[in-house]
Amino acid sequence: xxxxxxxxxxxxxxxxxxxxxxxxxxxxxxxxxxxxxxxxxxxxxxxxxxxxxxxxxxxxxxxxxxxxxxxxxxxxxxxxxxxxxxxxxxxxxxxxxxxxxxxxxxxxxxxxxxxxxxxxxxxxxxxxxxxxxxxxxxxxxxxxxxxxxxxxxxxxxxxxxxxxxxxxxxxxxxxxxxxxxxxxxxxxxxxxxxxxxxxxxxxxxxxxxxxxxxxxxxxxxxxxxxxxxxxxxxxxxxxxxxxxxxxxxxxxxxxxxxxxxxxxxxxxx
Amino acid sequence: xxxxxxxxxxxxxxxxxxxxxxxxxxxxxxxxxxxxxxxxxxxxxxxxxxxxxxxxxxxxxxxxxxxxxxxxxxxxxxxxxxxxxxxxxxxxxxxxxxxxxxxxxxxxxxxxxxxxxxxxxxxxxxxxxxxxxxxxxxxxxxxxxxxxxxxxxxxxxxxxxxxxxxxxxxxxxxxxxxxxxxxxxxxxxxxxxxxxxxxxxxxxxxxxxxxxxxxxxxxxxxxxxxxxxxxxxxxxxxxxxxxxxxxxxxxxxxxxxxxxxxxxxxxxxxxxxxx
Numbered sequence: 001x002x003x004x005x006x007x008x009x010x011x012x013x014x015x016x017x018x019x020x021x022x023x024x025x026x027x028x029x030x031x032x033x034x035x036x037x038x039x040x041x042x043x044x045x046x047x048x049x050x051x052x053x054x055x056x057x058x059x060x061x062x063x064x065x066x067x068x069x070x071x072x073x074x075x076x077x078x079x080x081x082x083x084x085x086x087x088x089x090x091x092x093x094x095x096x097x098x099x100x101x102x103x104x105x106x107x108x109x110x111x112x113x114x115x116x117x118x119x120x121x122x123x124x125x126x127x128x129x130x131x132x133x134x135x136x137x138x139x140x141x142x143x144x145x146x147x148x149x150x151x152x153x154x155x156x157x158x159x160x161x162x163x164x165x166x167x168x169x170x171x172x173x174x175x176x177x178x179x180x181x182x183x184x185x186x187x188x189x190x191x192x193x194x195x196x197x198x199x200x201x202x203x204x205x206x207x208x209x210x211x212x213x214x215x216x217x218x219x220x221x222x223x224x225x226x227x228x229x230x231x232x233x234x235x236x237x238x239x240x241x242x243x244x245x246x247x248x249x250x251x252x253x254x255x256x257x258x259x260x261x262x263x264x265x266x267x268x269x
Numbered sequence: 270x271x272x273x274x275x276x277x278x279x280x281x282x283x284x285x286x287x288x289x290x291x292x293x294x295x296x297x298x299x300x301x302x303x304x305x306x307x308x309x310x311x312x313x314x315x316x317x318x319x320x321x322x323x324x325x326x327x328x329x330x331x332x333x334x335x336x337x338x339x340x341x342x343x344x345x346x347x348x349x350x351x352x353x354x355x356x357x358x359x360x361x362x363x364x365x366x367x368x369x370x371x372x373x374x375x376x377x378x379x380x381x382x383x384x385x386x387x388x389x390x391x392x393x394x395x396x397x398x399x400x401x402x403x404x405x406x407x408x409x410x411x412x413x414x415x416x417x418x419x420x421x422x423x424x425x426x427x428x429x430x431x432x433x434x435x436x437x438x439x440x441x442x443x444x445x446x447x448x449x450x451x452x453x454x455x456x457x458x459x460x461x462x463x464x465x466x467x468x469x470x471x472x473x474x475x476x477x478x479x480x481x482x483x484x485x486x487x488x489x490x491x492x493x494x495x496x497x498x499x500x501x502x503x504x505x506x507x508x509x510x511x512x513x514x515x516x517x518x519x520x521x522x523x524x525x526x527x528x529x530x531x532x533x534x535x536x537x538x539x540x541x542x543x544x
Contacts (some may be wrong), residue, residue: 046466049459050332050426050499053325061314094325096502098318 035075036066036082039089048093056094059086060103067107084108084118091122095129105139109147116147134164140170145178152182161192165183169204173211180215180268185222188268189215210254217251218268223258225266235264277363284346284376285383293342294384295385301388302332305395320408323399324504325364327392328419331385335427336455338384340465343377343434344451345444367535374531376437381427389420396504408505415503418516422498425523429493430455432530433434458492465489493526 016061037047037063039059048055048150063086066079087104090097101123109119120143124135158175160165172195180188192215196208221239228236236242239250239261253259261267270324307325315322316493351374364372393416400408430451437450465485468478505511509516 016447043460046463047456047460049495050423050501053501054329056323057311057315057322061311096318096506097321099316099322100316136544268425 031234034066034069036062036079036086038082039085040088045089045093053094053097053209056090056100057096059093060090060100061095063087063090063107066102071129077186078113080108080115084115087122088118088125091125095125098126098130100134101136104145109139113148116143118142132164132166134161134167134171137161137164140168141175145181150182151178153186155179155182155184157187160215169199173208177211177268180218183265183267185215185218185266185268189219206231211257214253214257216269217253217260218257218266220251221247222266237268277368277375280364280369280372281376284373285379287346287375288342288380291336291342294380297338297384298387300306300337301330301334302391304333310470317407319393320396320400320405320411320505321402321502322418323396323408324416325501326396326505328423330519331388331420332425332427334371334429335381335385335423336430338381339427339430339434340448340452343381343431344438346373346377347435347438348442348444348447366539368539370435370439370535373438373530374432374534377431377435381431382424385424385427386410387421389393399453410507412440412504412506415506415509416501418509419500419504421520422500426495426498427528429495429530430525432527433536436530436534436537439534441534454492458495461485461492462494462496493523498523 010249040157044048045052045055050212054141057099063083065084071079080136084104087100090100091104094100104122108115108122110116120140123136123140127140130136137157141154141157141161143154144157148154155175155178158171162169162171162175172191176188176191176195178184179191189212192208192212196205199205199208223243224242225236226245228242239259243249250259258269260267285293305327308323310328311326312319312323365479393413396416400411432456434451437447437454441447441450465482468485469483471478472482500509500511511519
């Protein structure tokens with residue numbers, strides 16, 4: 001057998017070997033799952049020049065590919081810090097790309113309060129650059145209210161969102177409810193009255209009238225608490241202590257409202 | 270002056286036709302169209318801000334293709350003339366070295382303009398096609414005037430790099446050294462603003478930075494900050510992100526830079542030994 005007759009069989013054997021090895025390596029890689037690679041040093045991304053926006057979009061796509069691979073809970077938890085860093089880097093490099101904030105909100109805020117704070121840091125970058133994008137302060141307000149249990153802070157951001165052109169009318173309504181929930185019932189009442197004065201829709205007006213009535217009942221209780229404090233030099237231990245000296249009876253709350261009294265602070269839930 | 274233009278215009282035209290003959294433009298156009306087609310796959314990953322991502326992608330293609338032209342074709346033009354002996358024939362026909370350099374520069378400018386015009390028009394049409402296929406919420410705004418501004422900004426950036434390529438071509442022999450020097454110039458221009466910003470932050474924190482800010486400010490005059498000509502974001506936005514005076518100053522400064530560098534290139538080439 002001469003060398004020439006061996007050449008092609010040898011080539012075919014090498015191709016088969018390569019195909020076998022490739023198949024094996026690729027399968028191992030797929031089973032191993034994909035972890036997000038740590039980001040390069042910040043200066044690298046700062047120096048991308050004209051490709052800054054495209055580089056940001058490529059980083060964003062990497063986060064989407066990671067989340068889209070439906071990682072299990074352990075792998076997701078392991079990659080959370082890197083994922084959060086990716087979103088922040090994308091927002092810094094390309095603050096006008098809206099997708100970053102939608103994705104950061106859905107991927108980070110629901111993990112834990114700490115990640116809700118990180119999501120808010122990313123949203124703040126967008127708010128500084130994206131004039132008029134009402135969904136950004138809305139997300140911030142929601143995070144403060146729902147994930148961080150800070151309804152008053154949430155109300156501030158929702159109020160800001162309601163001032164953006166084109167924002168849904170119920171933002172302001174929601175903000176007033178959160179204001180009261182945070183303990184600032186009088187602030188919420190003022191706001192509701194303002195919204196009633198500017199409302200056009202009859203159904204909307206009726207809703208505001210109903211809510212105002214409940215807020216006014218809460219205000220009566222609040223005034224009674226202030227009177228109690230002025231006379232007894234301390235806050236009442238419970239709302240029932242106000243009856244009958246400072247209040248004839250605790251007002252029955254209608255609809256979805258209820259009075260919540262905790263450590264001397266009255267709020268409307 | 271009119272006689273000078275009459276002498277250097279045929280040279281510029283030769284450089285332009287030679288570029289077409291070498292398929293430099295054809296190859297880059299095919300690359301650009303292939304990349305633009307791949308953009309439709311890229312867009313699948315963007316869920317919301319498709320207009321912005323499309324615009325960024327298309328302008329990045331314009332920049333990549335222009336960069337390929339500058340770093341793989343333009344850097345070699347003068348060295349080809351020297352290696353093939355064409356330079357001696359040209360200079361023997363009562364064309365001065367300065368006119369030769371300016372002629373080459375304008376020829377390459379014509380090629381770059383031709384390339385960027387074709388790809389730019391296709392990019393604008395692509396944006397309109399993408400916009401027509403999407404719900405307005407995903408691609409609400411597209412301003413052709415802002416597109417033209419962004420295109421002009423990009424062309425001006427590349428024109429600045431081209432003038433530096435011609436300068437380096439007159440300074441050193443061979444295409445490869447010119448390529449390395451030109452690429453280094455571009456990377457310095459991209460990295461210098463980052464260093465300056467870092468120094469500024471240090472100053473704000475009260476850290477003594479010595480004379481570094483002044484040195485880097487001087488260096489920024491030599492290595493211009495291209496981000497001042499980057500109007501990509503304005504293509505799908507209401508405003509251009511800069512007031513009109515600043516915009517005109519940036520363009521004006523870049524044009525003056527090109528004139529200065531080309532003048533320097535002419536002087537340097539006039540003193541160089543061609544043998």
